[in-house]
Amino acid sequence: xxxxxxxxxxxxxxxxxxxxVKCTYSVSGNPYLFWYVQYPNRGLQFLLKYIxxxxxxxxxxxxxxxxxxxxxxxxxxxxxxxxxxxALYFCAARFAGxxxxxxxxxxxxxxx
Amino acid sequence: xxxxxQFPSHSVxxxxxxxxxxxxxxxxxxxxxxxxxxxxxxxxxxxxxxxESKQDESGMPNNRFLAERTGGTxxxxxxxxxxxxDSGVYFCASSQLWTGPYEQYFGxxxxxxxx
Numbered sequence: 001x002x003x004x005x006x007x008x009x010x011x012x013x014x015x016x017x018x019x020x021v022k023c024t025y026s027v028s029g030n031p032y033l034f035w036y037v038q039y040p041n042r043g044l045q046f047l048l049k050y051i052x053x054x055x056x057x058x059x060x061x062x063x064x065x066x067x068x069x070x071x072x073x074x075x076x077x078x079x080x081x082x083x084x085x086x087a088l089y090f091c092a093a094r095f096a097g098x099x100x101x102x103x104x105x106x107x108x109x110x111x112x
Numbered sequence: 113x114x115x116x117x118q119f120p121s122h123s124v125x126x127x128x129x130x131x132x133x134x135x136x137x138x139x140x141x142x143x144x145x146x147x148x149x150x151x152x153x154x155x156x157x158x159x160x161x162x163x164e165s166k167q168d169e170s171g172m173p174n175n176r177f178l179a180e181r182t183g184g185t186x187x188x189x190x191x192x193x194x195x196x197x198d199s200g201v202y203f204c205a206s207s208q209l210w211t212g213p214y215e216q217y218f219g220x221x222x223x224x225x226x227x
Contacts, residue, residue, distance in 0.1 A: 004154075034215060036218070041220070042220055043115070043116065043118075043203065043218040043219045043220040043221060044155075044203065044205075044218035045218075046215045046216075046217070049215055090155065092155075098143065098145075098160055098167070098168070099145065099157035099160060099168065099171070100145075100147075100155075100157065100205075100216060101157070102147075102154045102155040102156075103154060104152070104153055104154045105154075105155075
């Protein structure tokens with residue numbers, strides 16, 4: 001079955017350090033891949049997407065994600081974390097249909 | 113441009129009662145989706161409207177859930193009668209039609225608690 005996995009429930013990083021939030025997917029074919037962020041009491045906000053082409057995609061708020069087809073991964077990265085980046089991050093994929101398939105989410109906590 | 117709005121933001125009801133959630137998509141977005149996140153788990157797809165028609169309702173858990181989209185504008189999701197396992201956050205999302213690998217724009221969600 002098609003699925004998206006976020007292996008870490010929580011990621012802790014100090015402000016100014018690089019961060020990585022992991023995502024892997026299980027599917028046959030070429031999915032579209034997305035990252036969304038949810039701040040407290042807010043809806044999911046789109047960060048970035050991978051469709052085709054360059055494996056490194058850049059998105060909002062200085063985030064980027066690297067697509068790795070051989071490892072079926074789409075990890076979210078940022079070179080220098082901010083306290084304001086603390087939020088819940090969701091990886092999602094869209095396969096043949098139009099519905100998004102989400103991972104369970106990873107809470108990012110950035111300490112000052 | 114106004115985003116996707118949902119009402120109410122929170123709802124607490126007793127088991128057996130009825131609740132209706134509302135979603136207003138971004139103006140001009142023909143695609144409307146409902147998703148649900150049960151505490152700590154994945155956000156799961158419920159159904160997809162294209163204008164007023166149900167395109168895909170494969171994620172609807174059972175016949176206690178009824179979704180409508182009047183005139184292809186706002187949508188409602190009714191749960192009747194509610195059960196404890198229906199508790200969670202219900203998200204609505206919308207997107208433009210025929211825009212290729214488009215992102216979906218999400219509302220803030222309705223947190224439903226069934227006691």
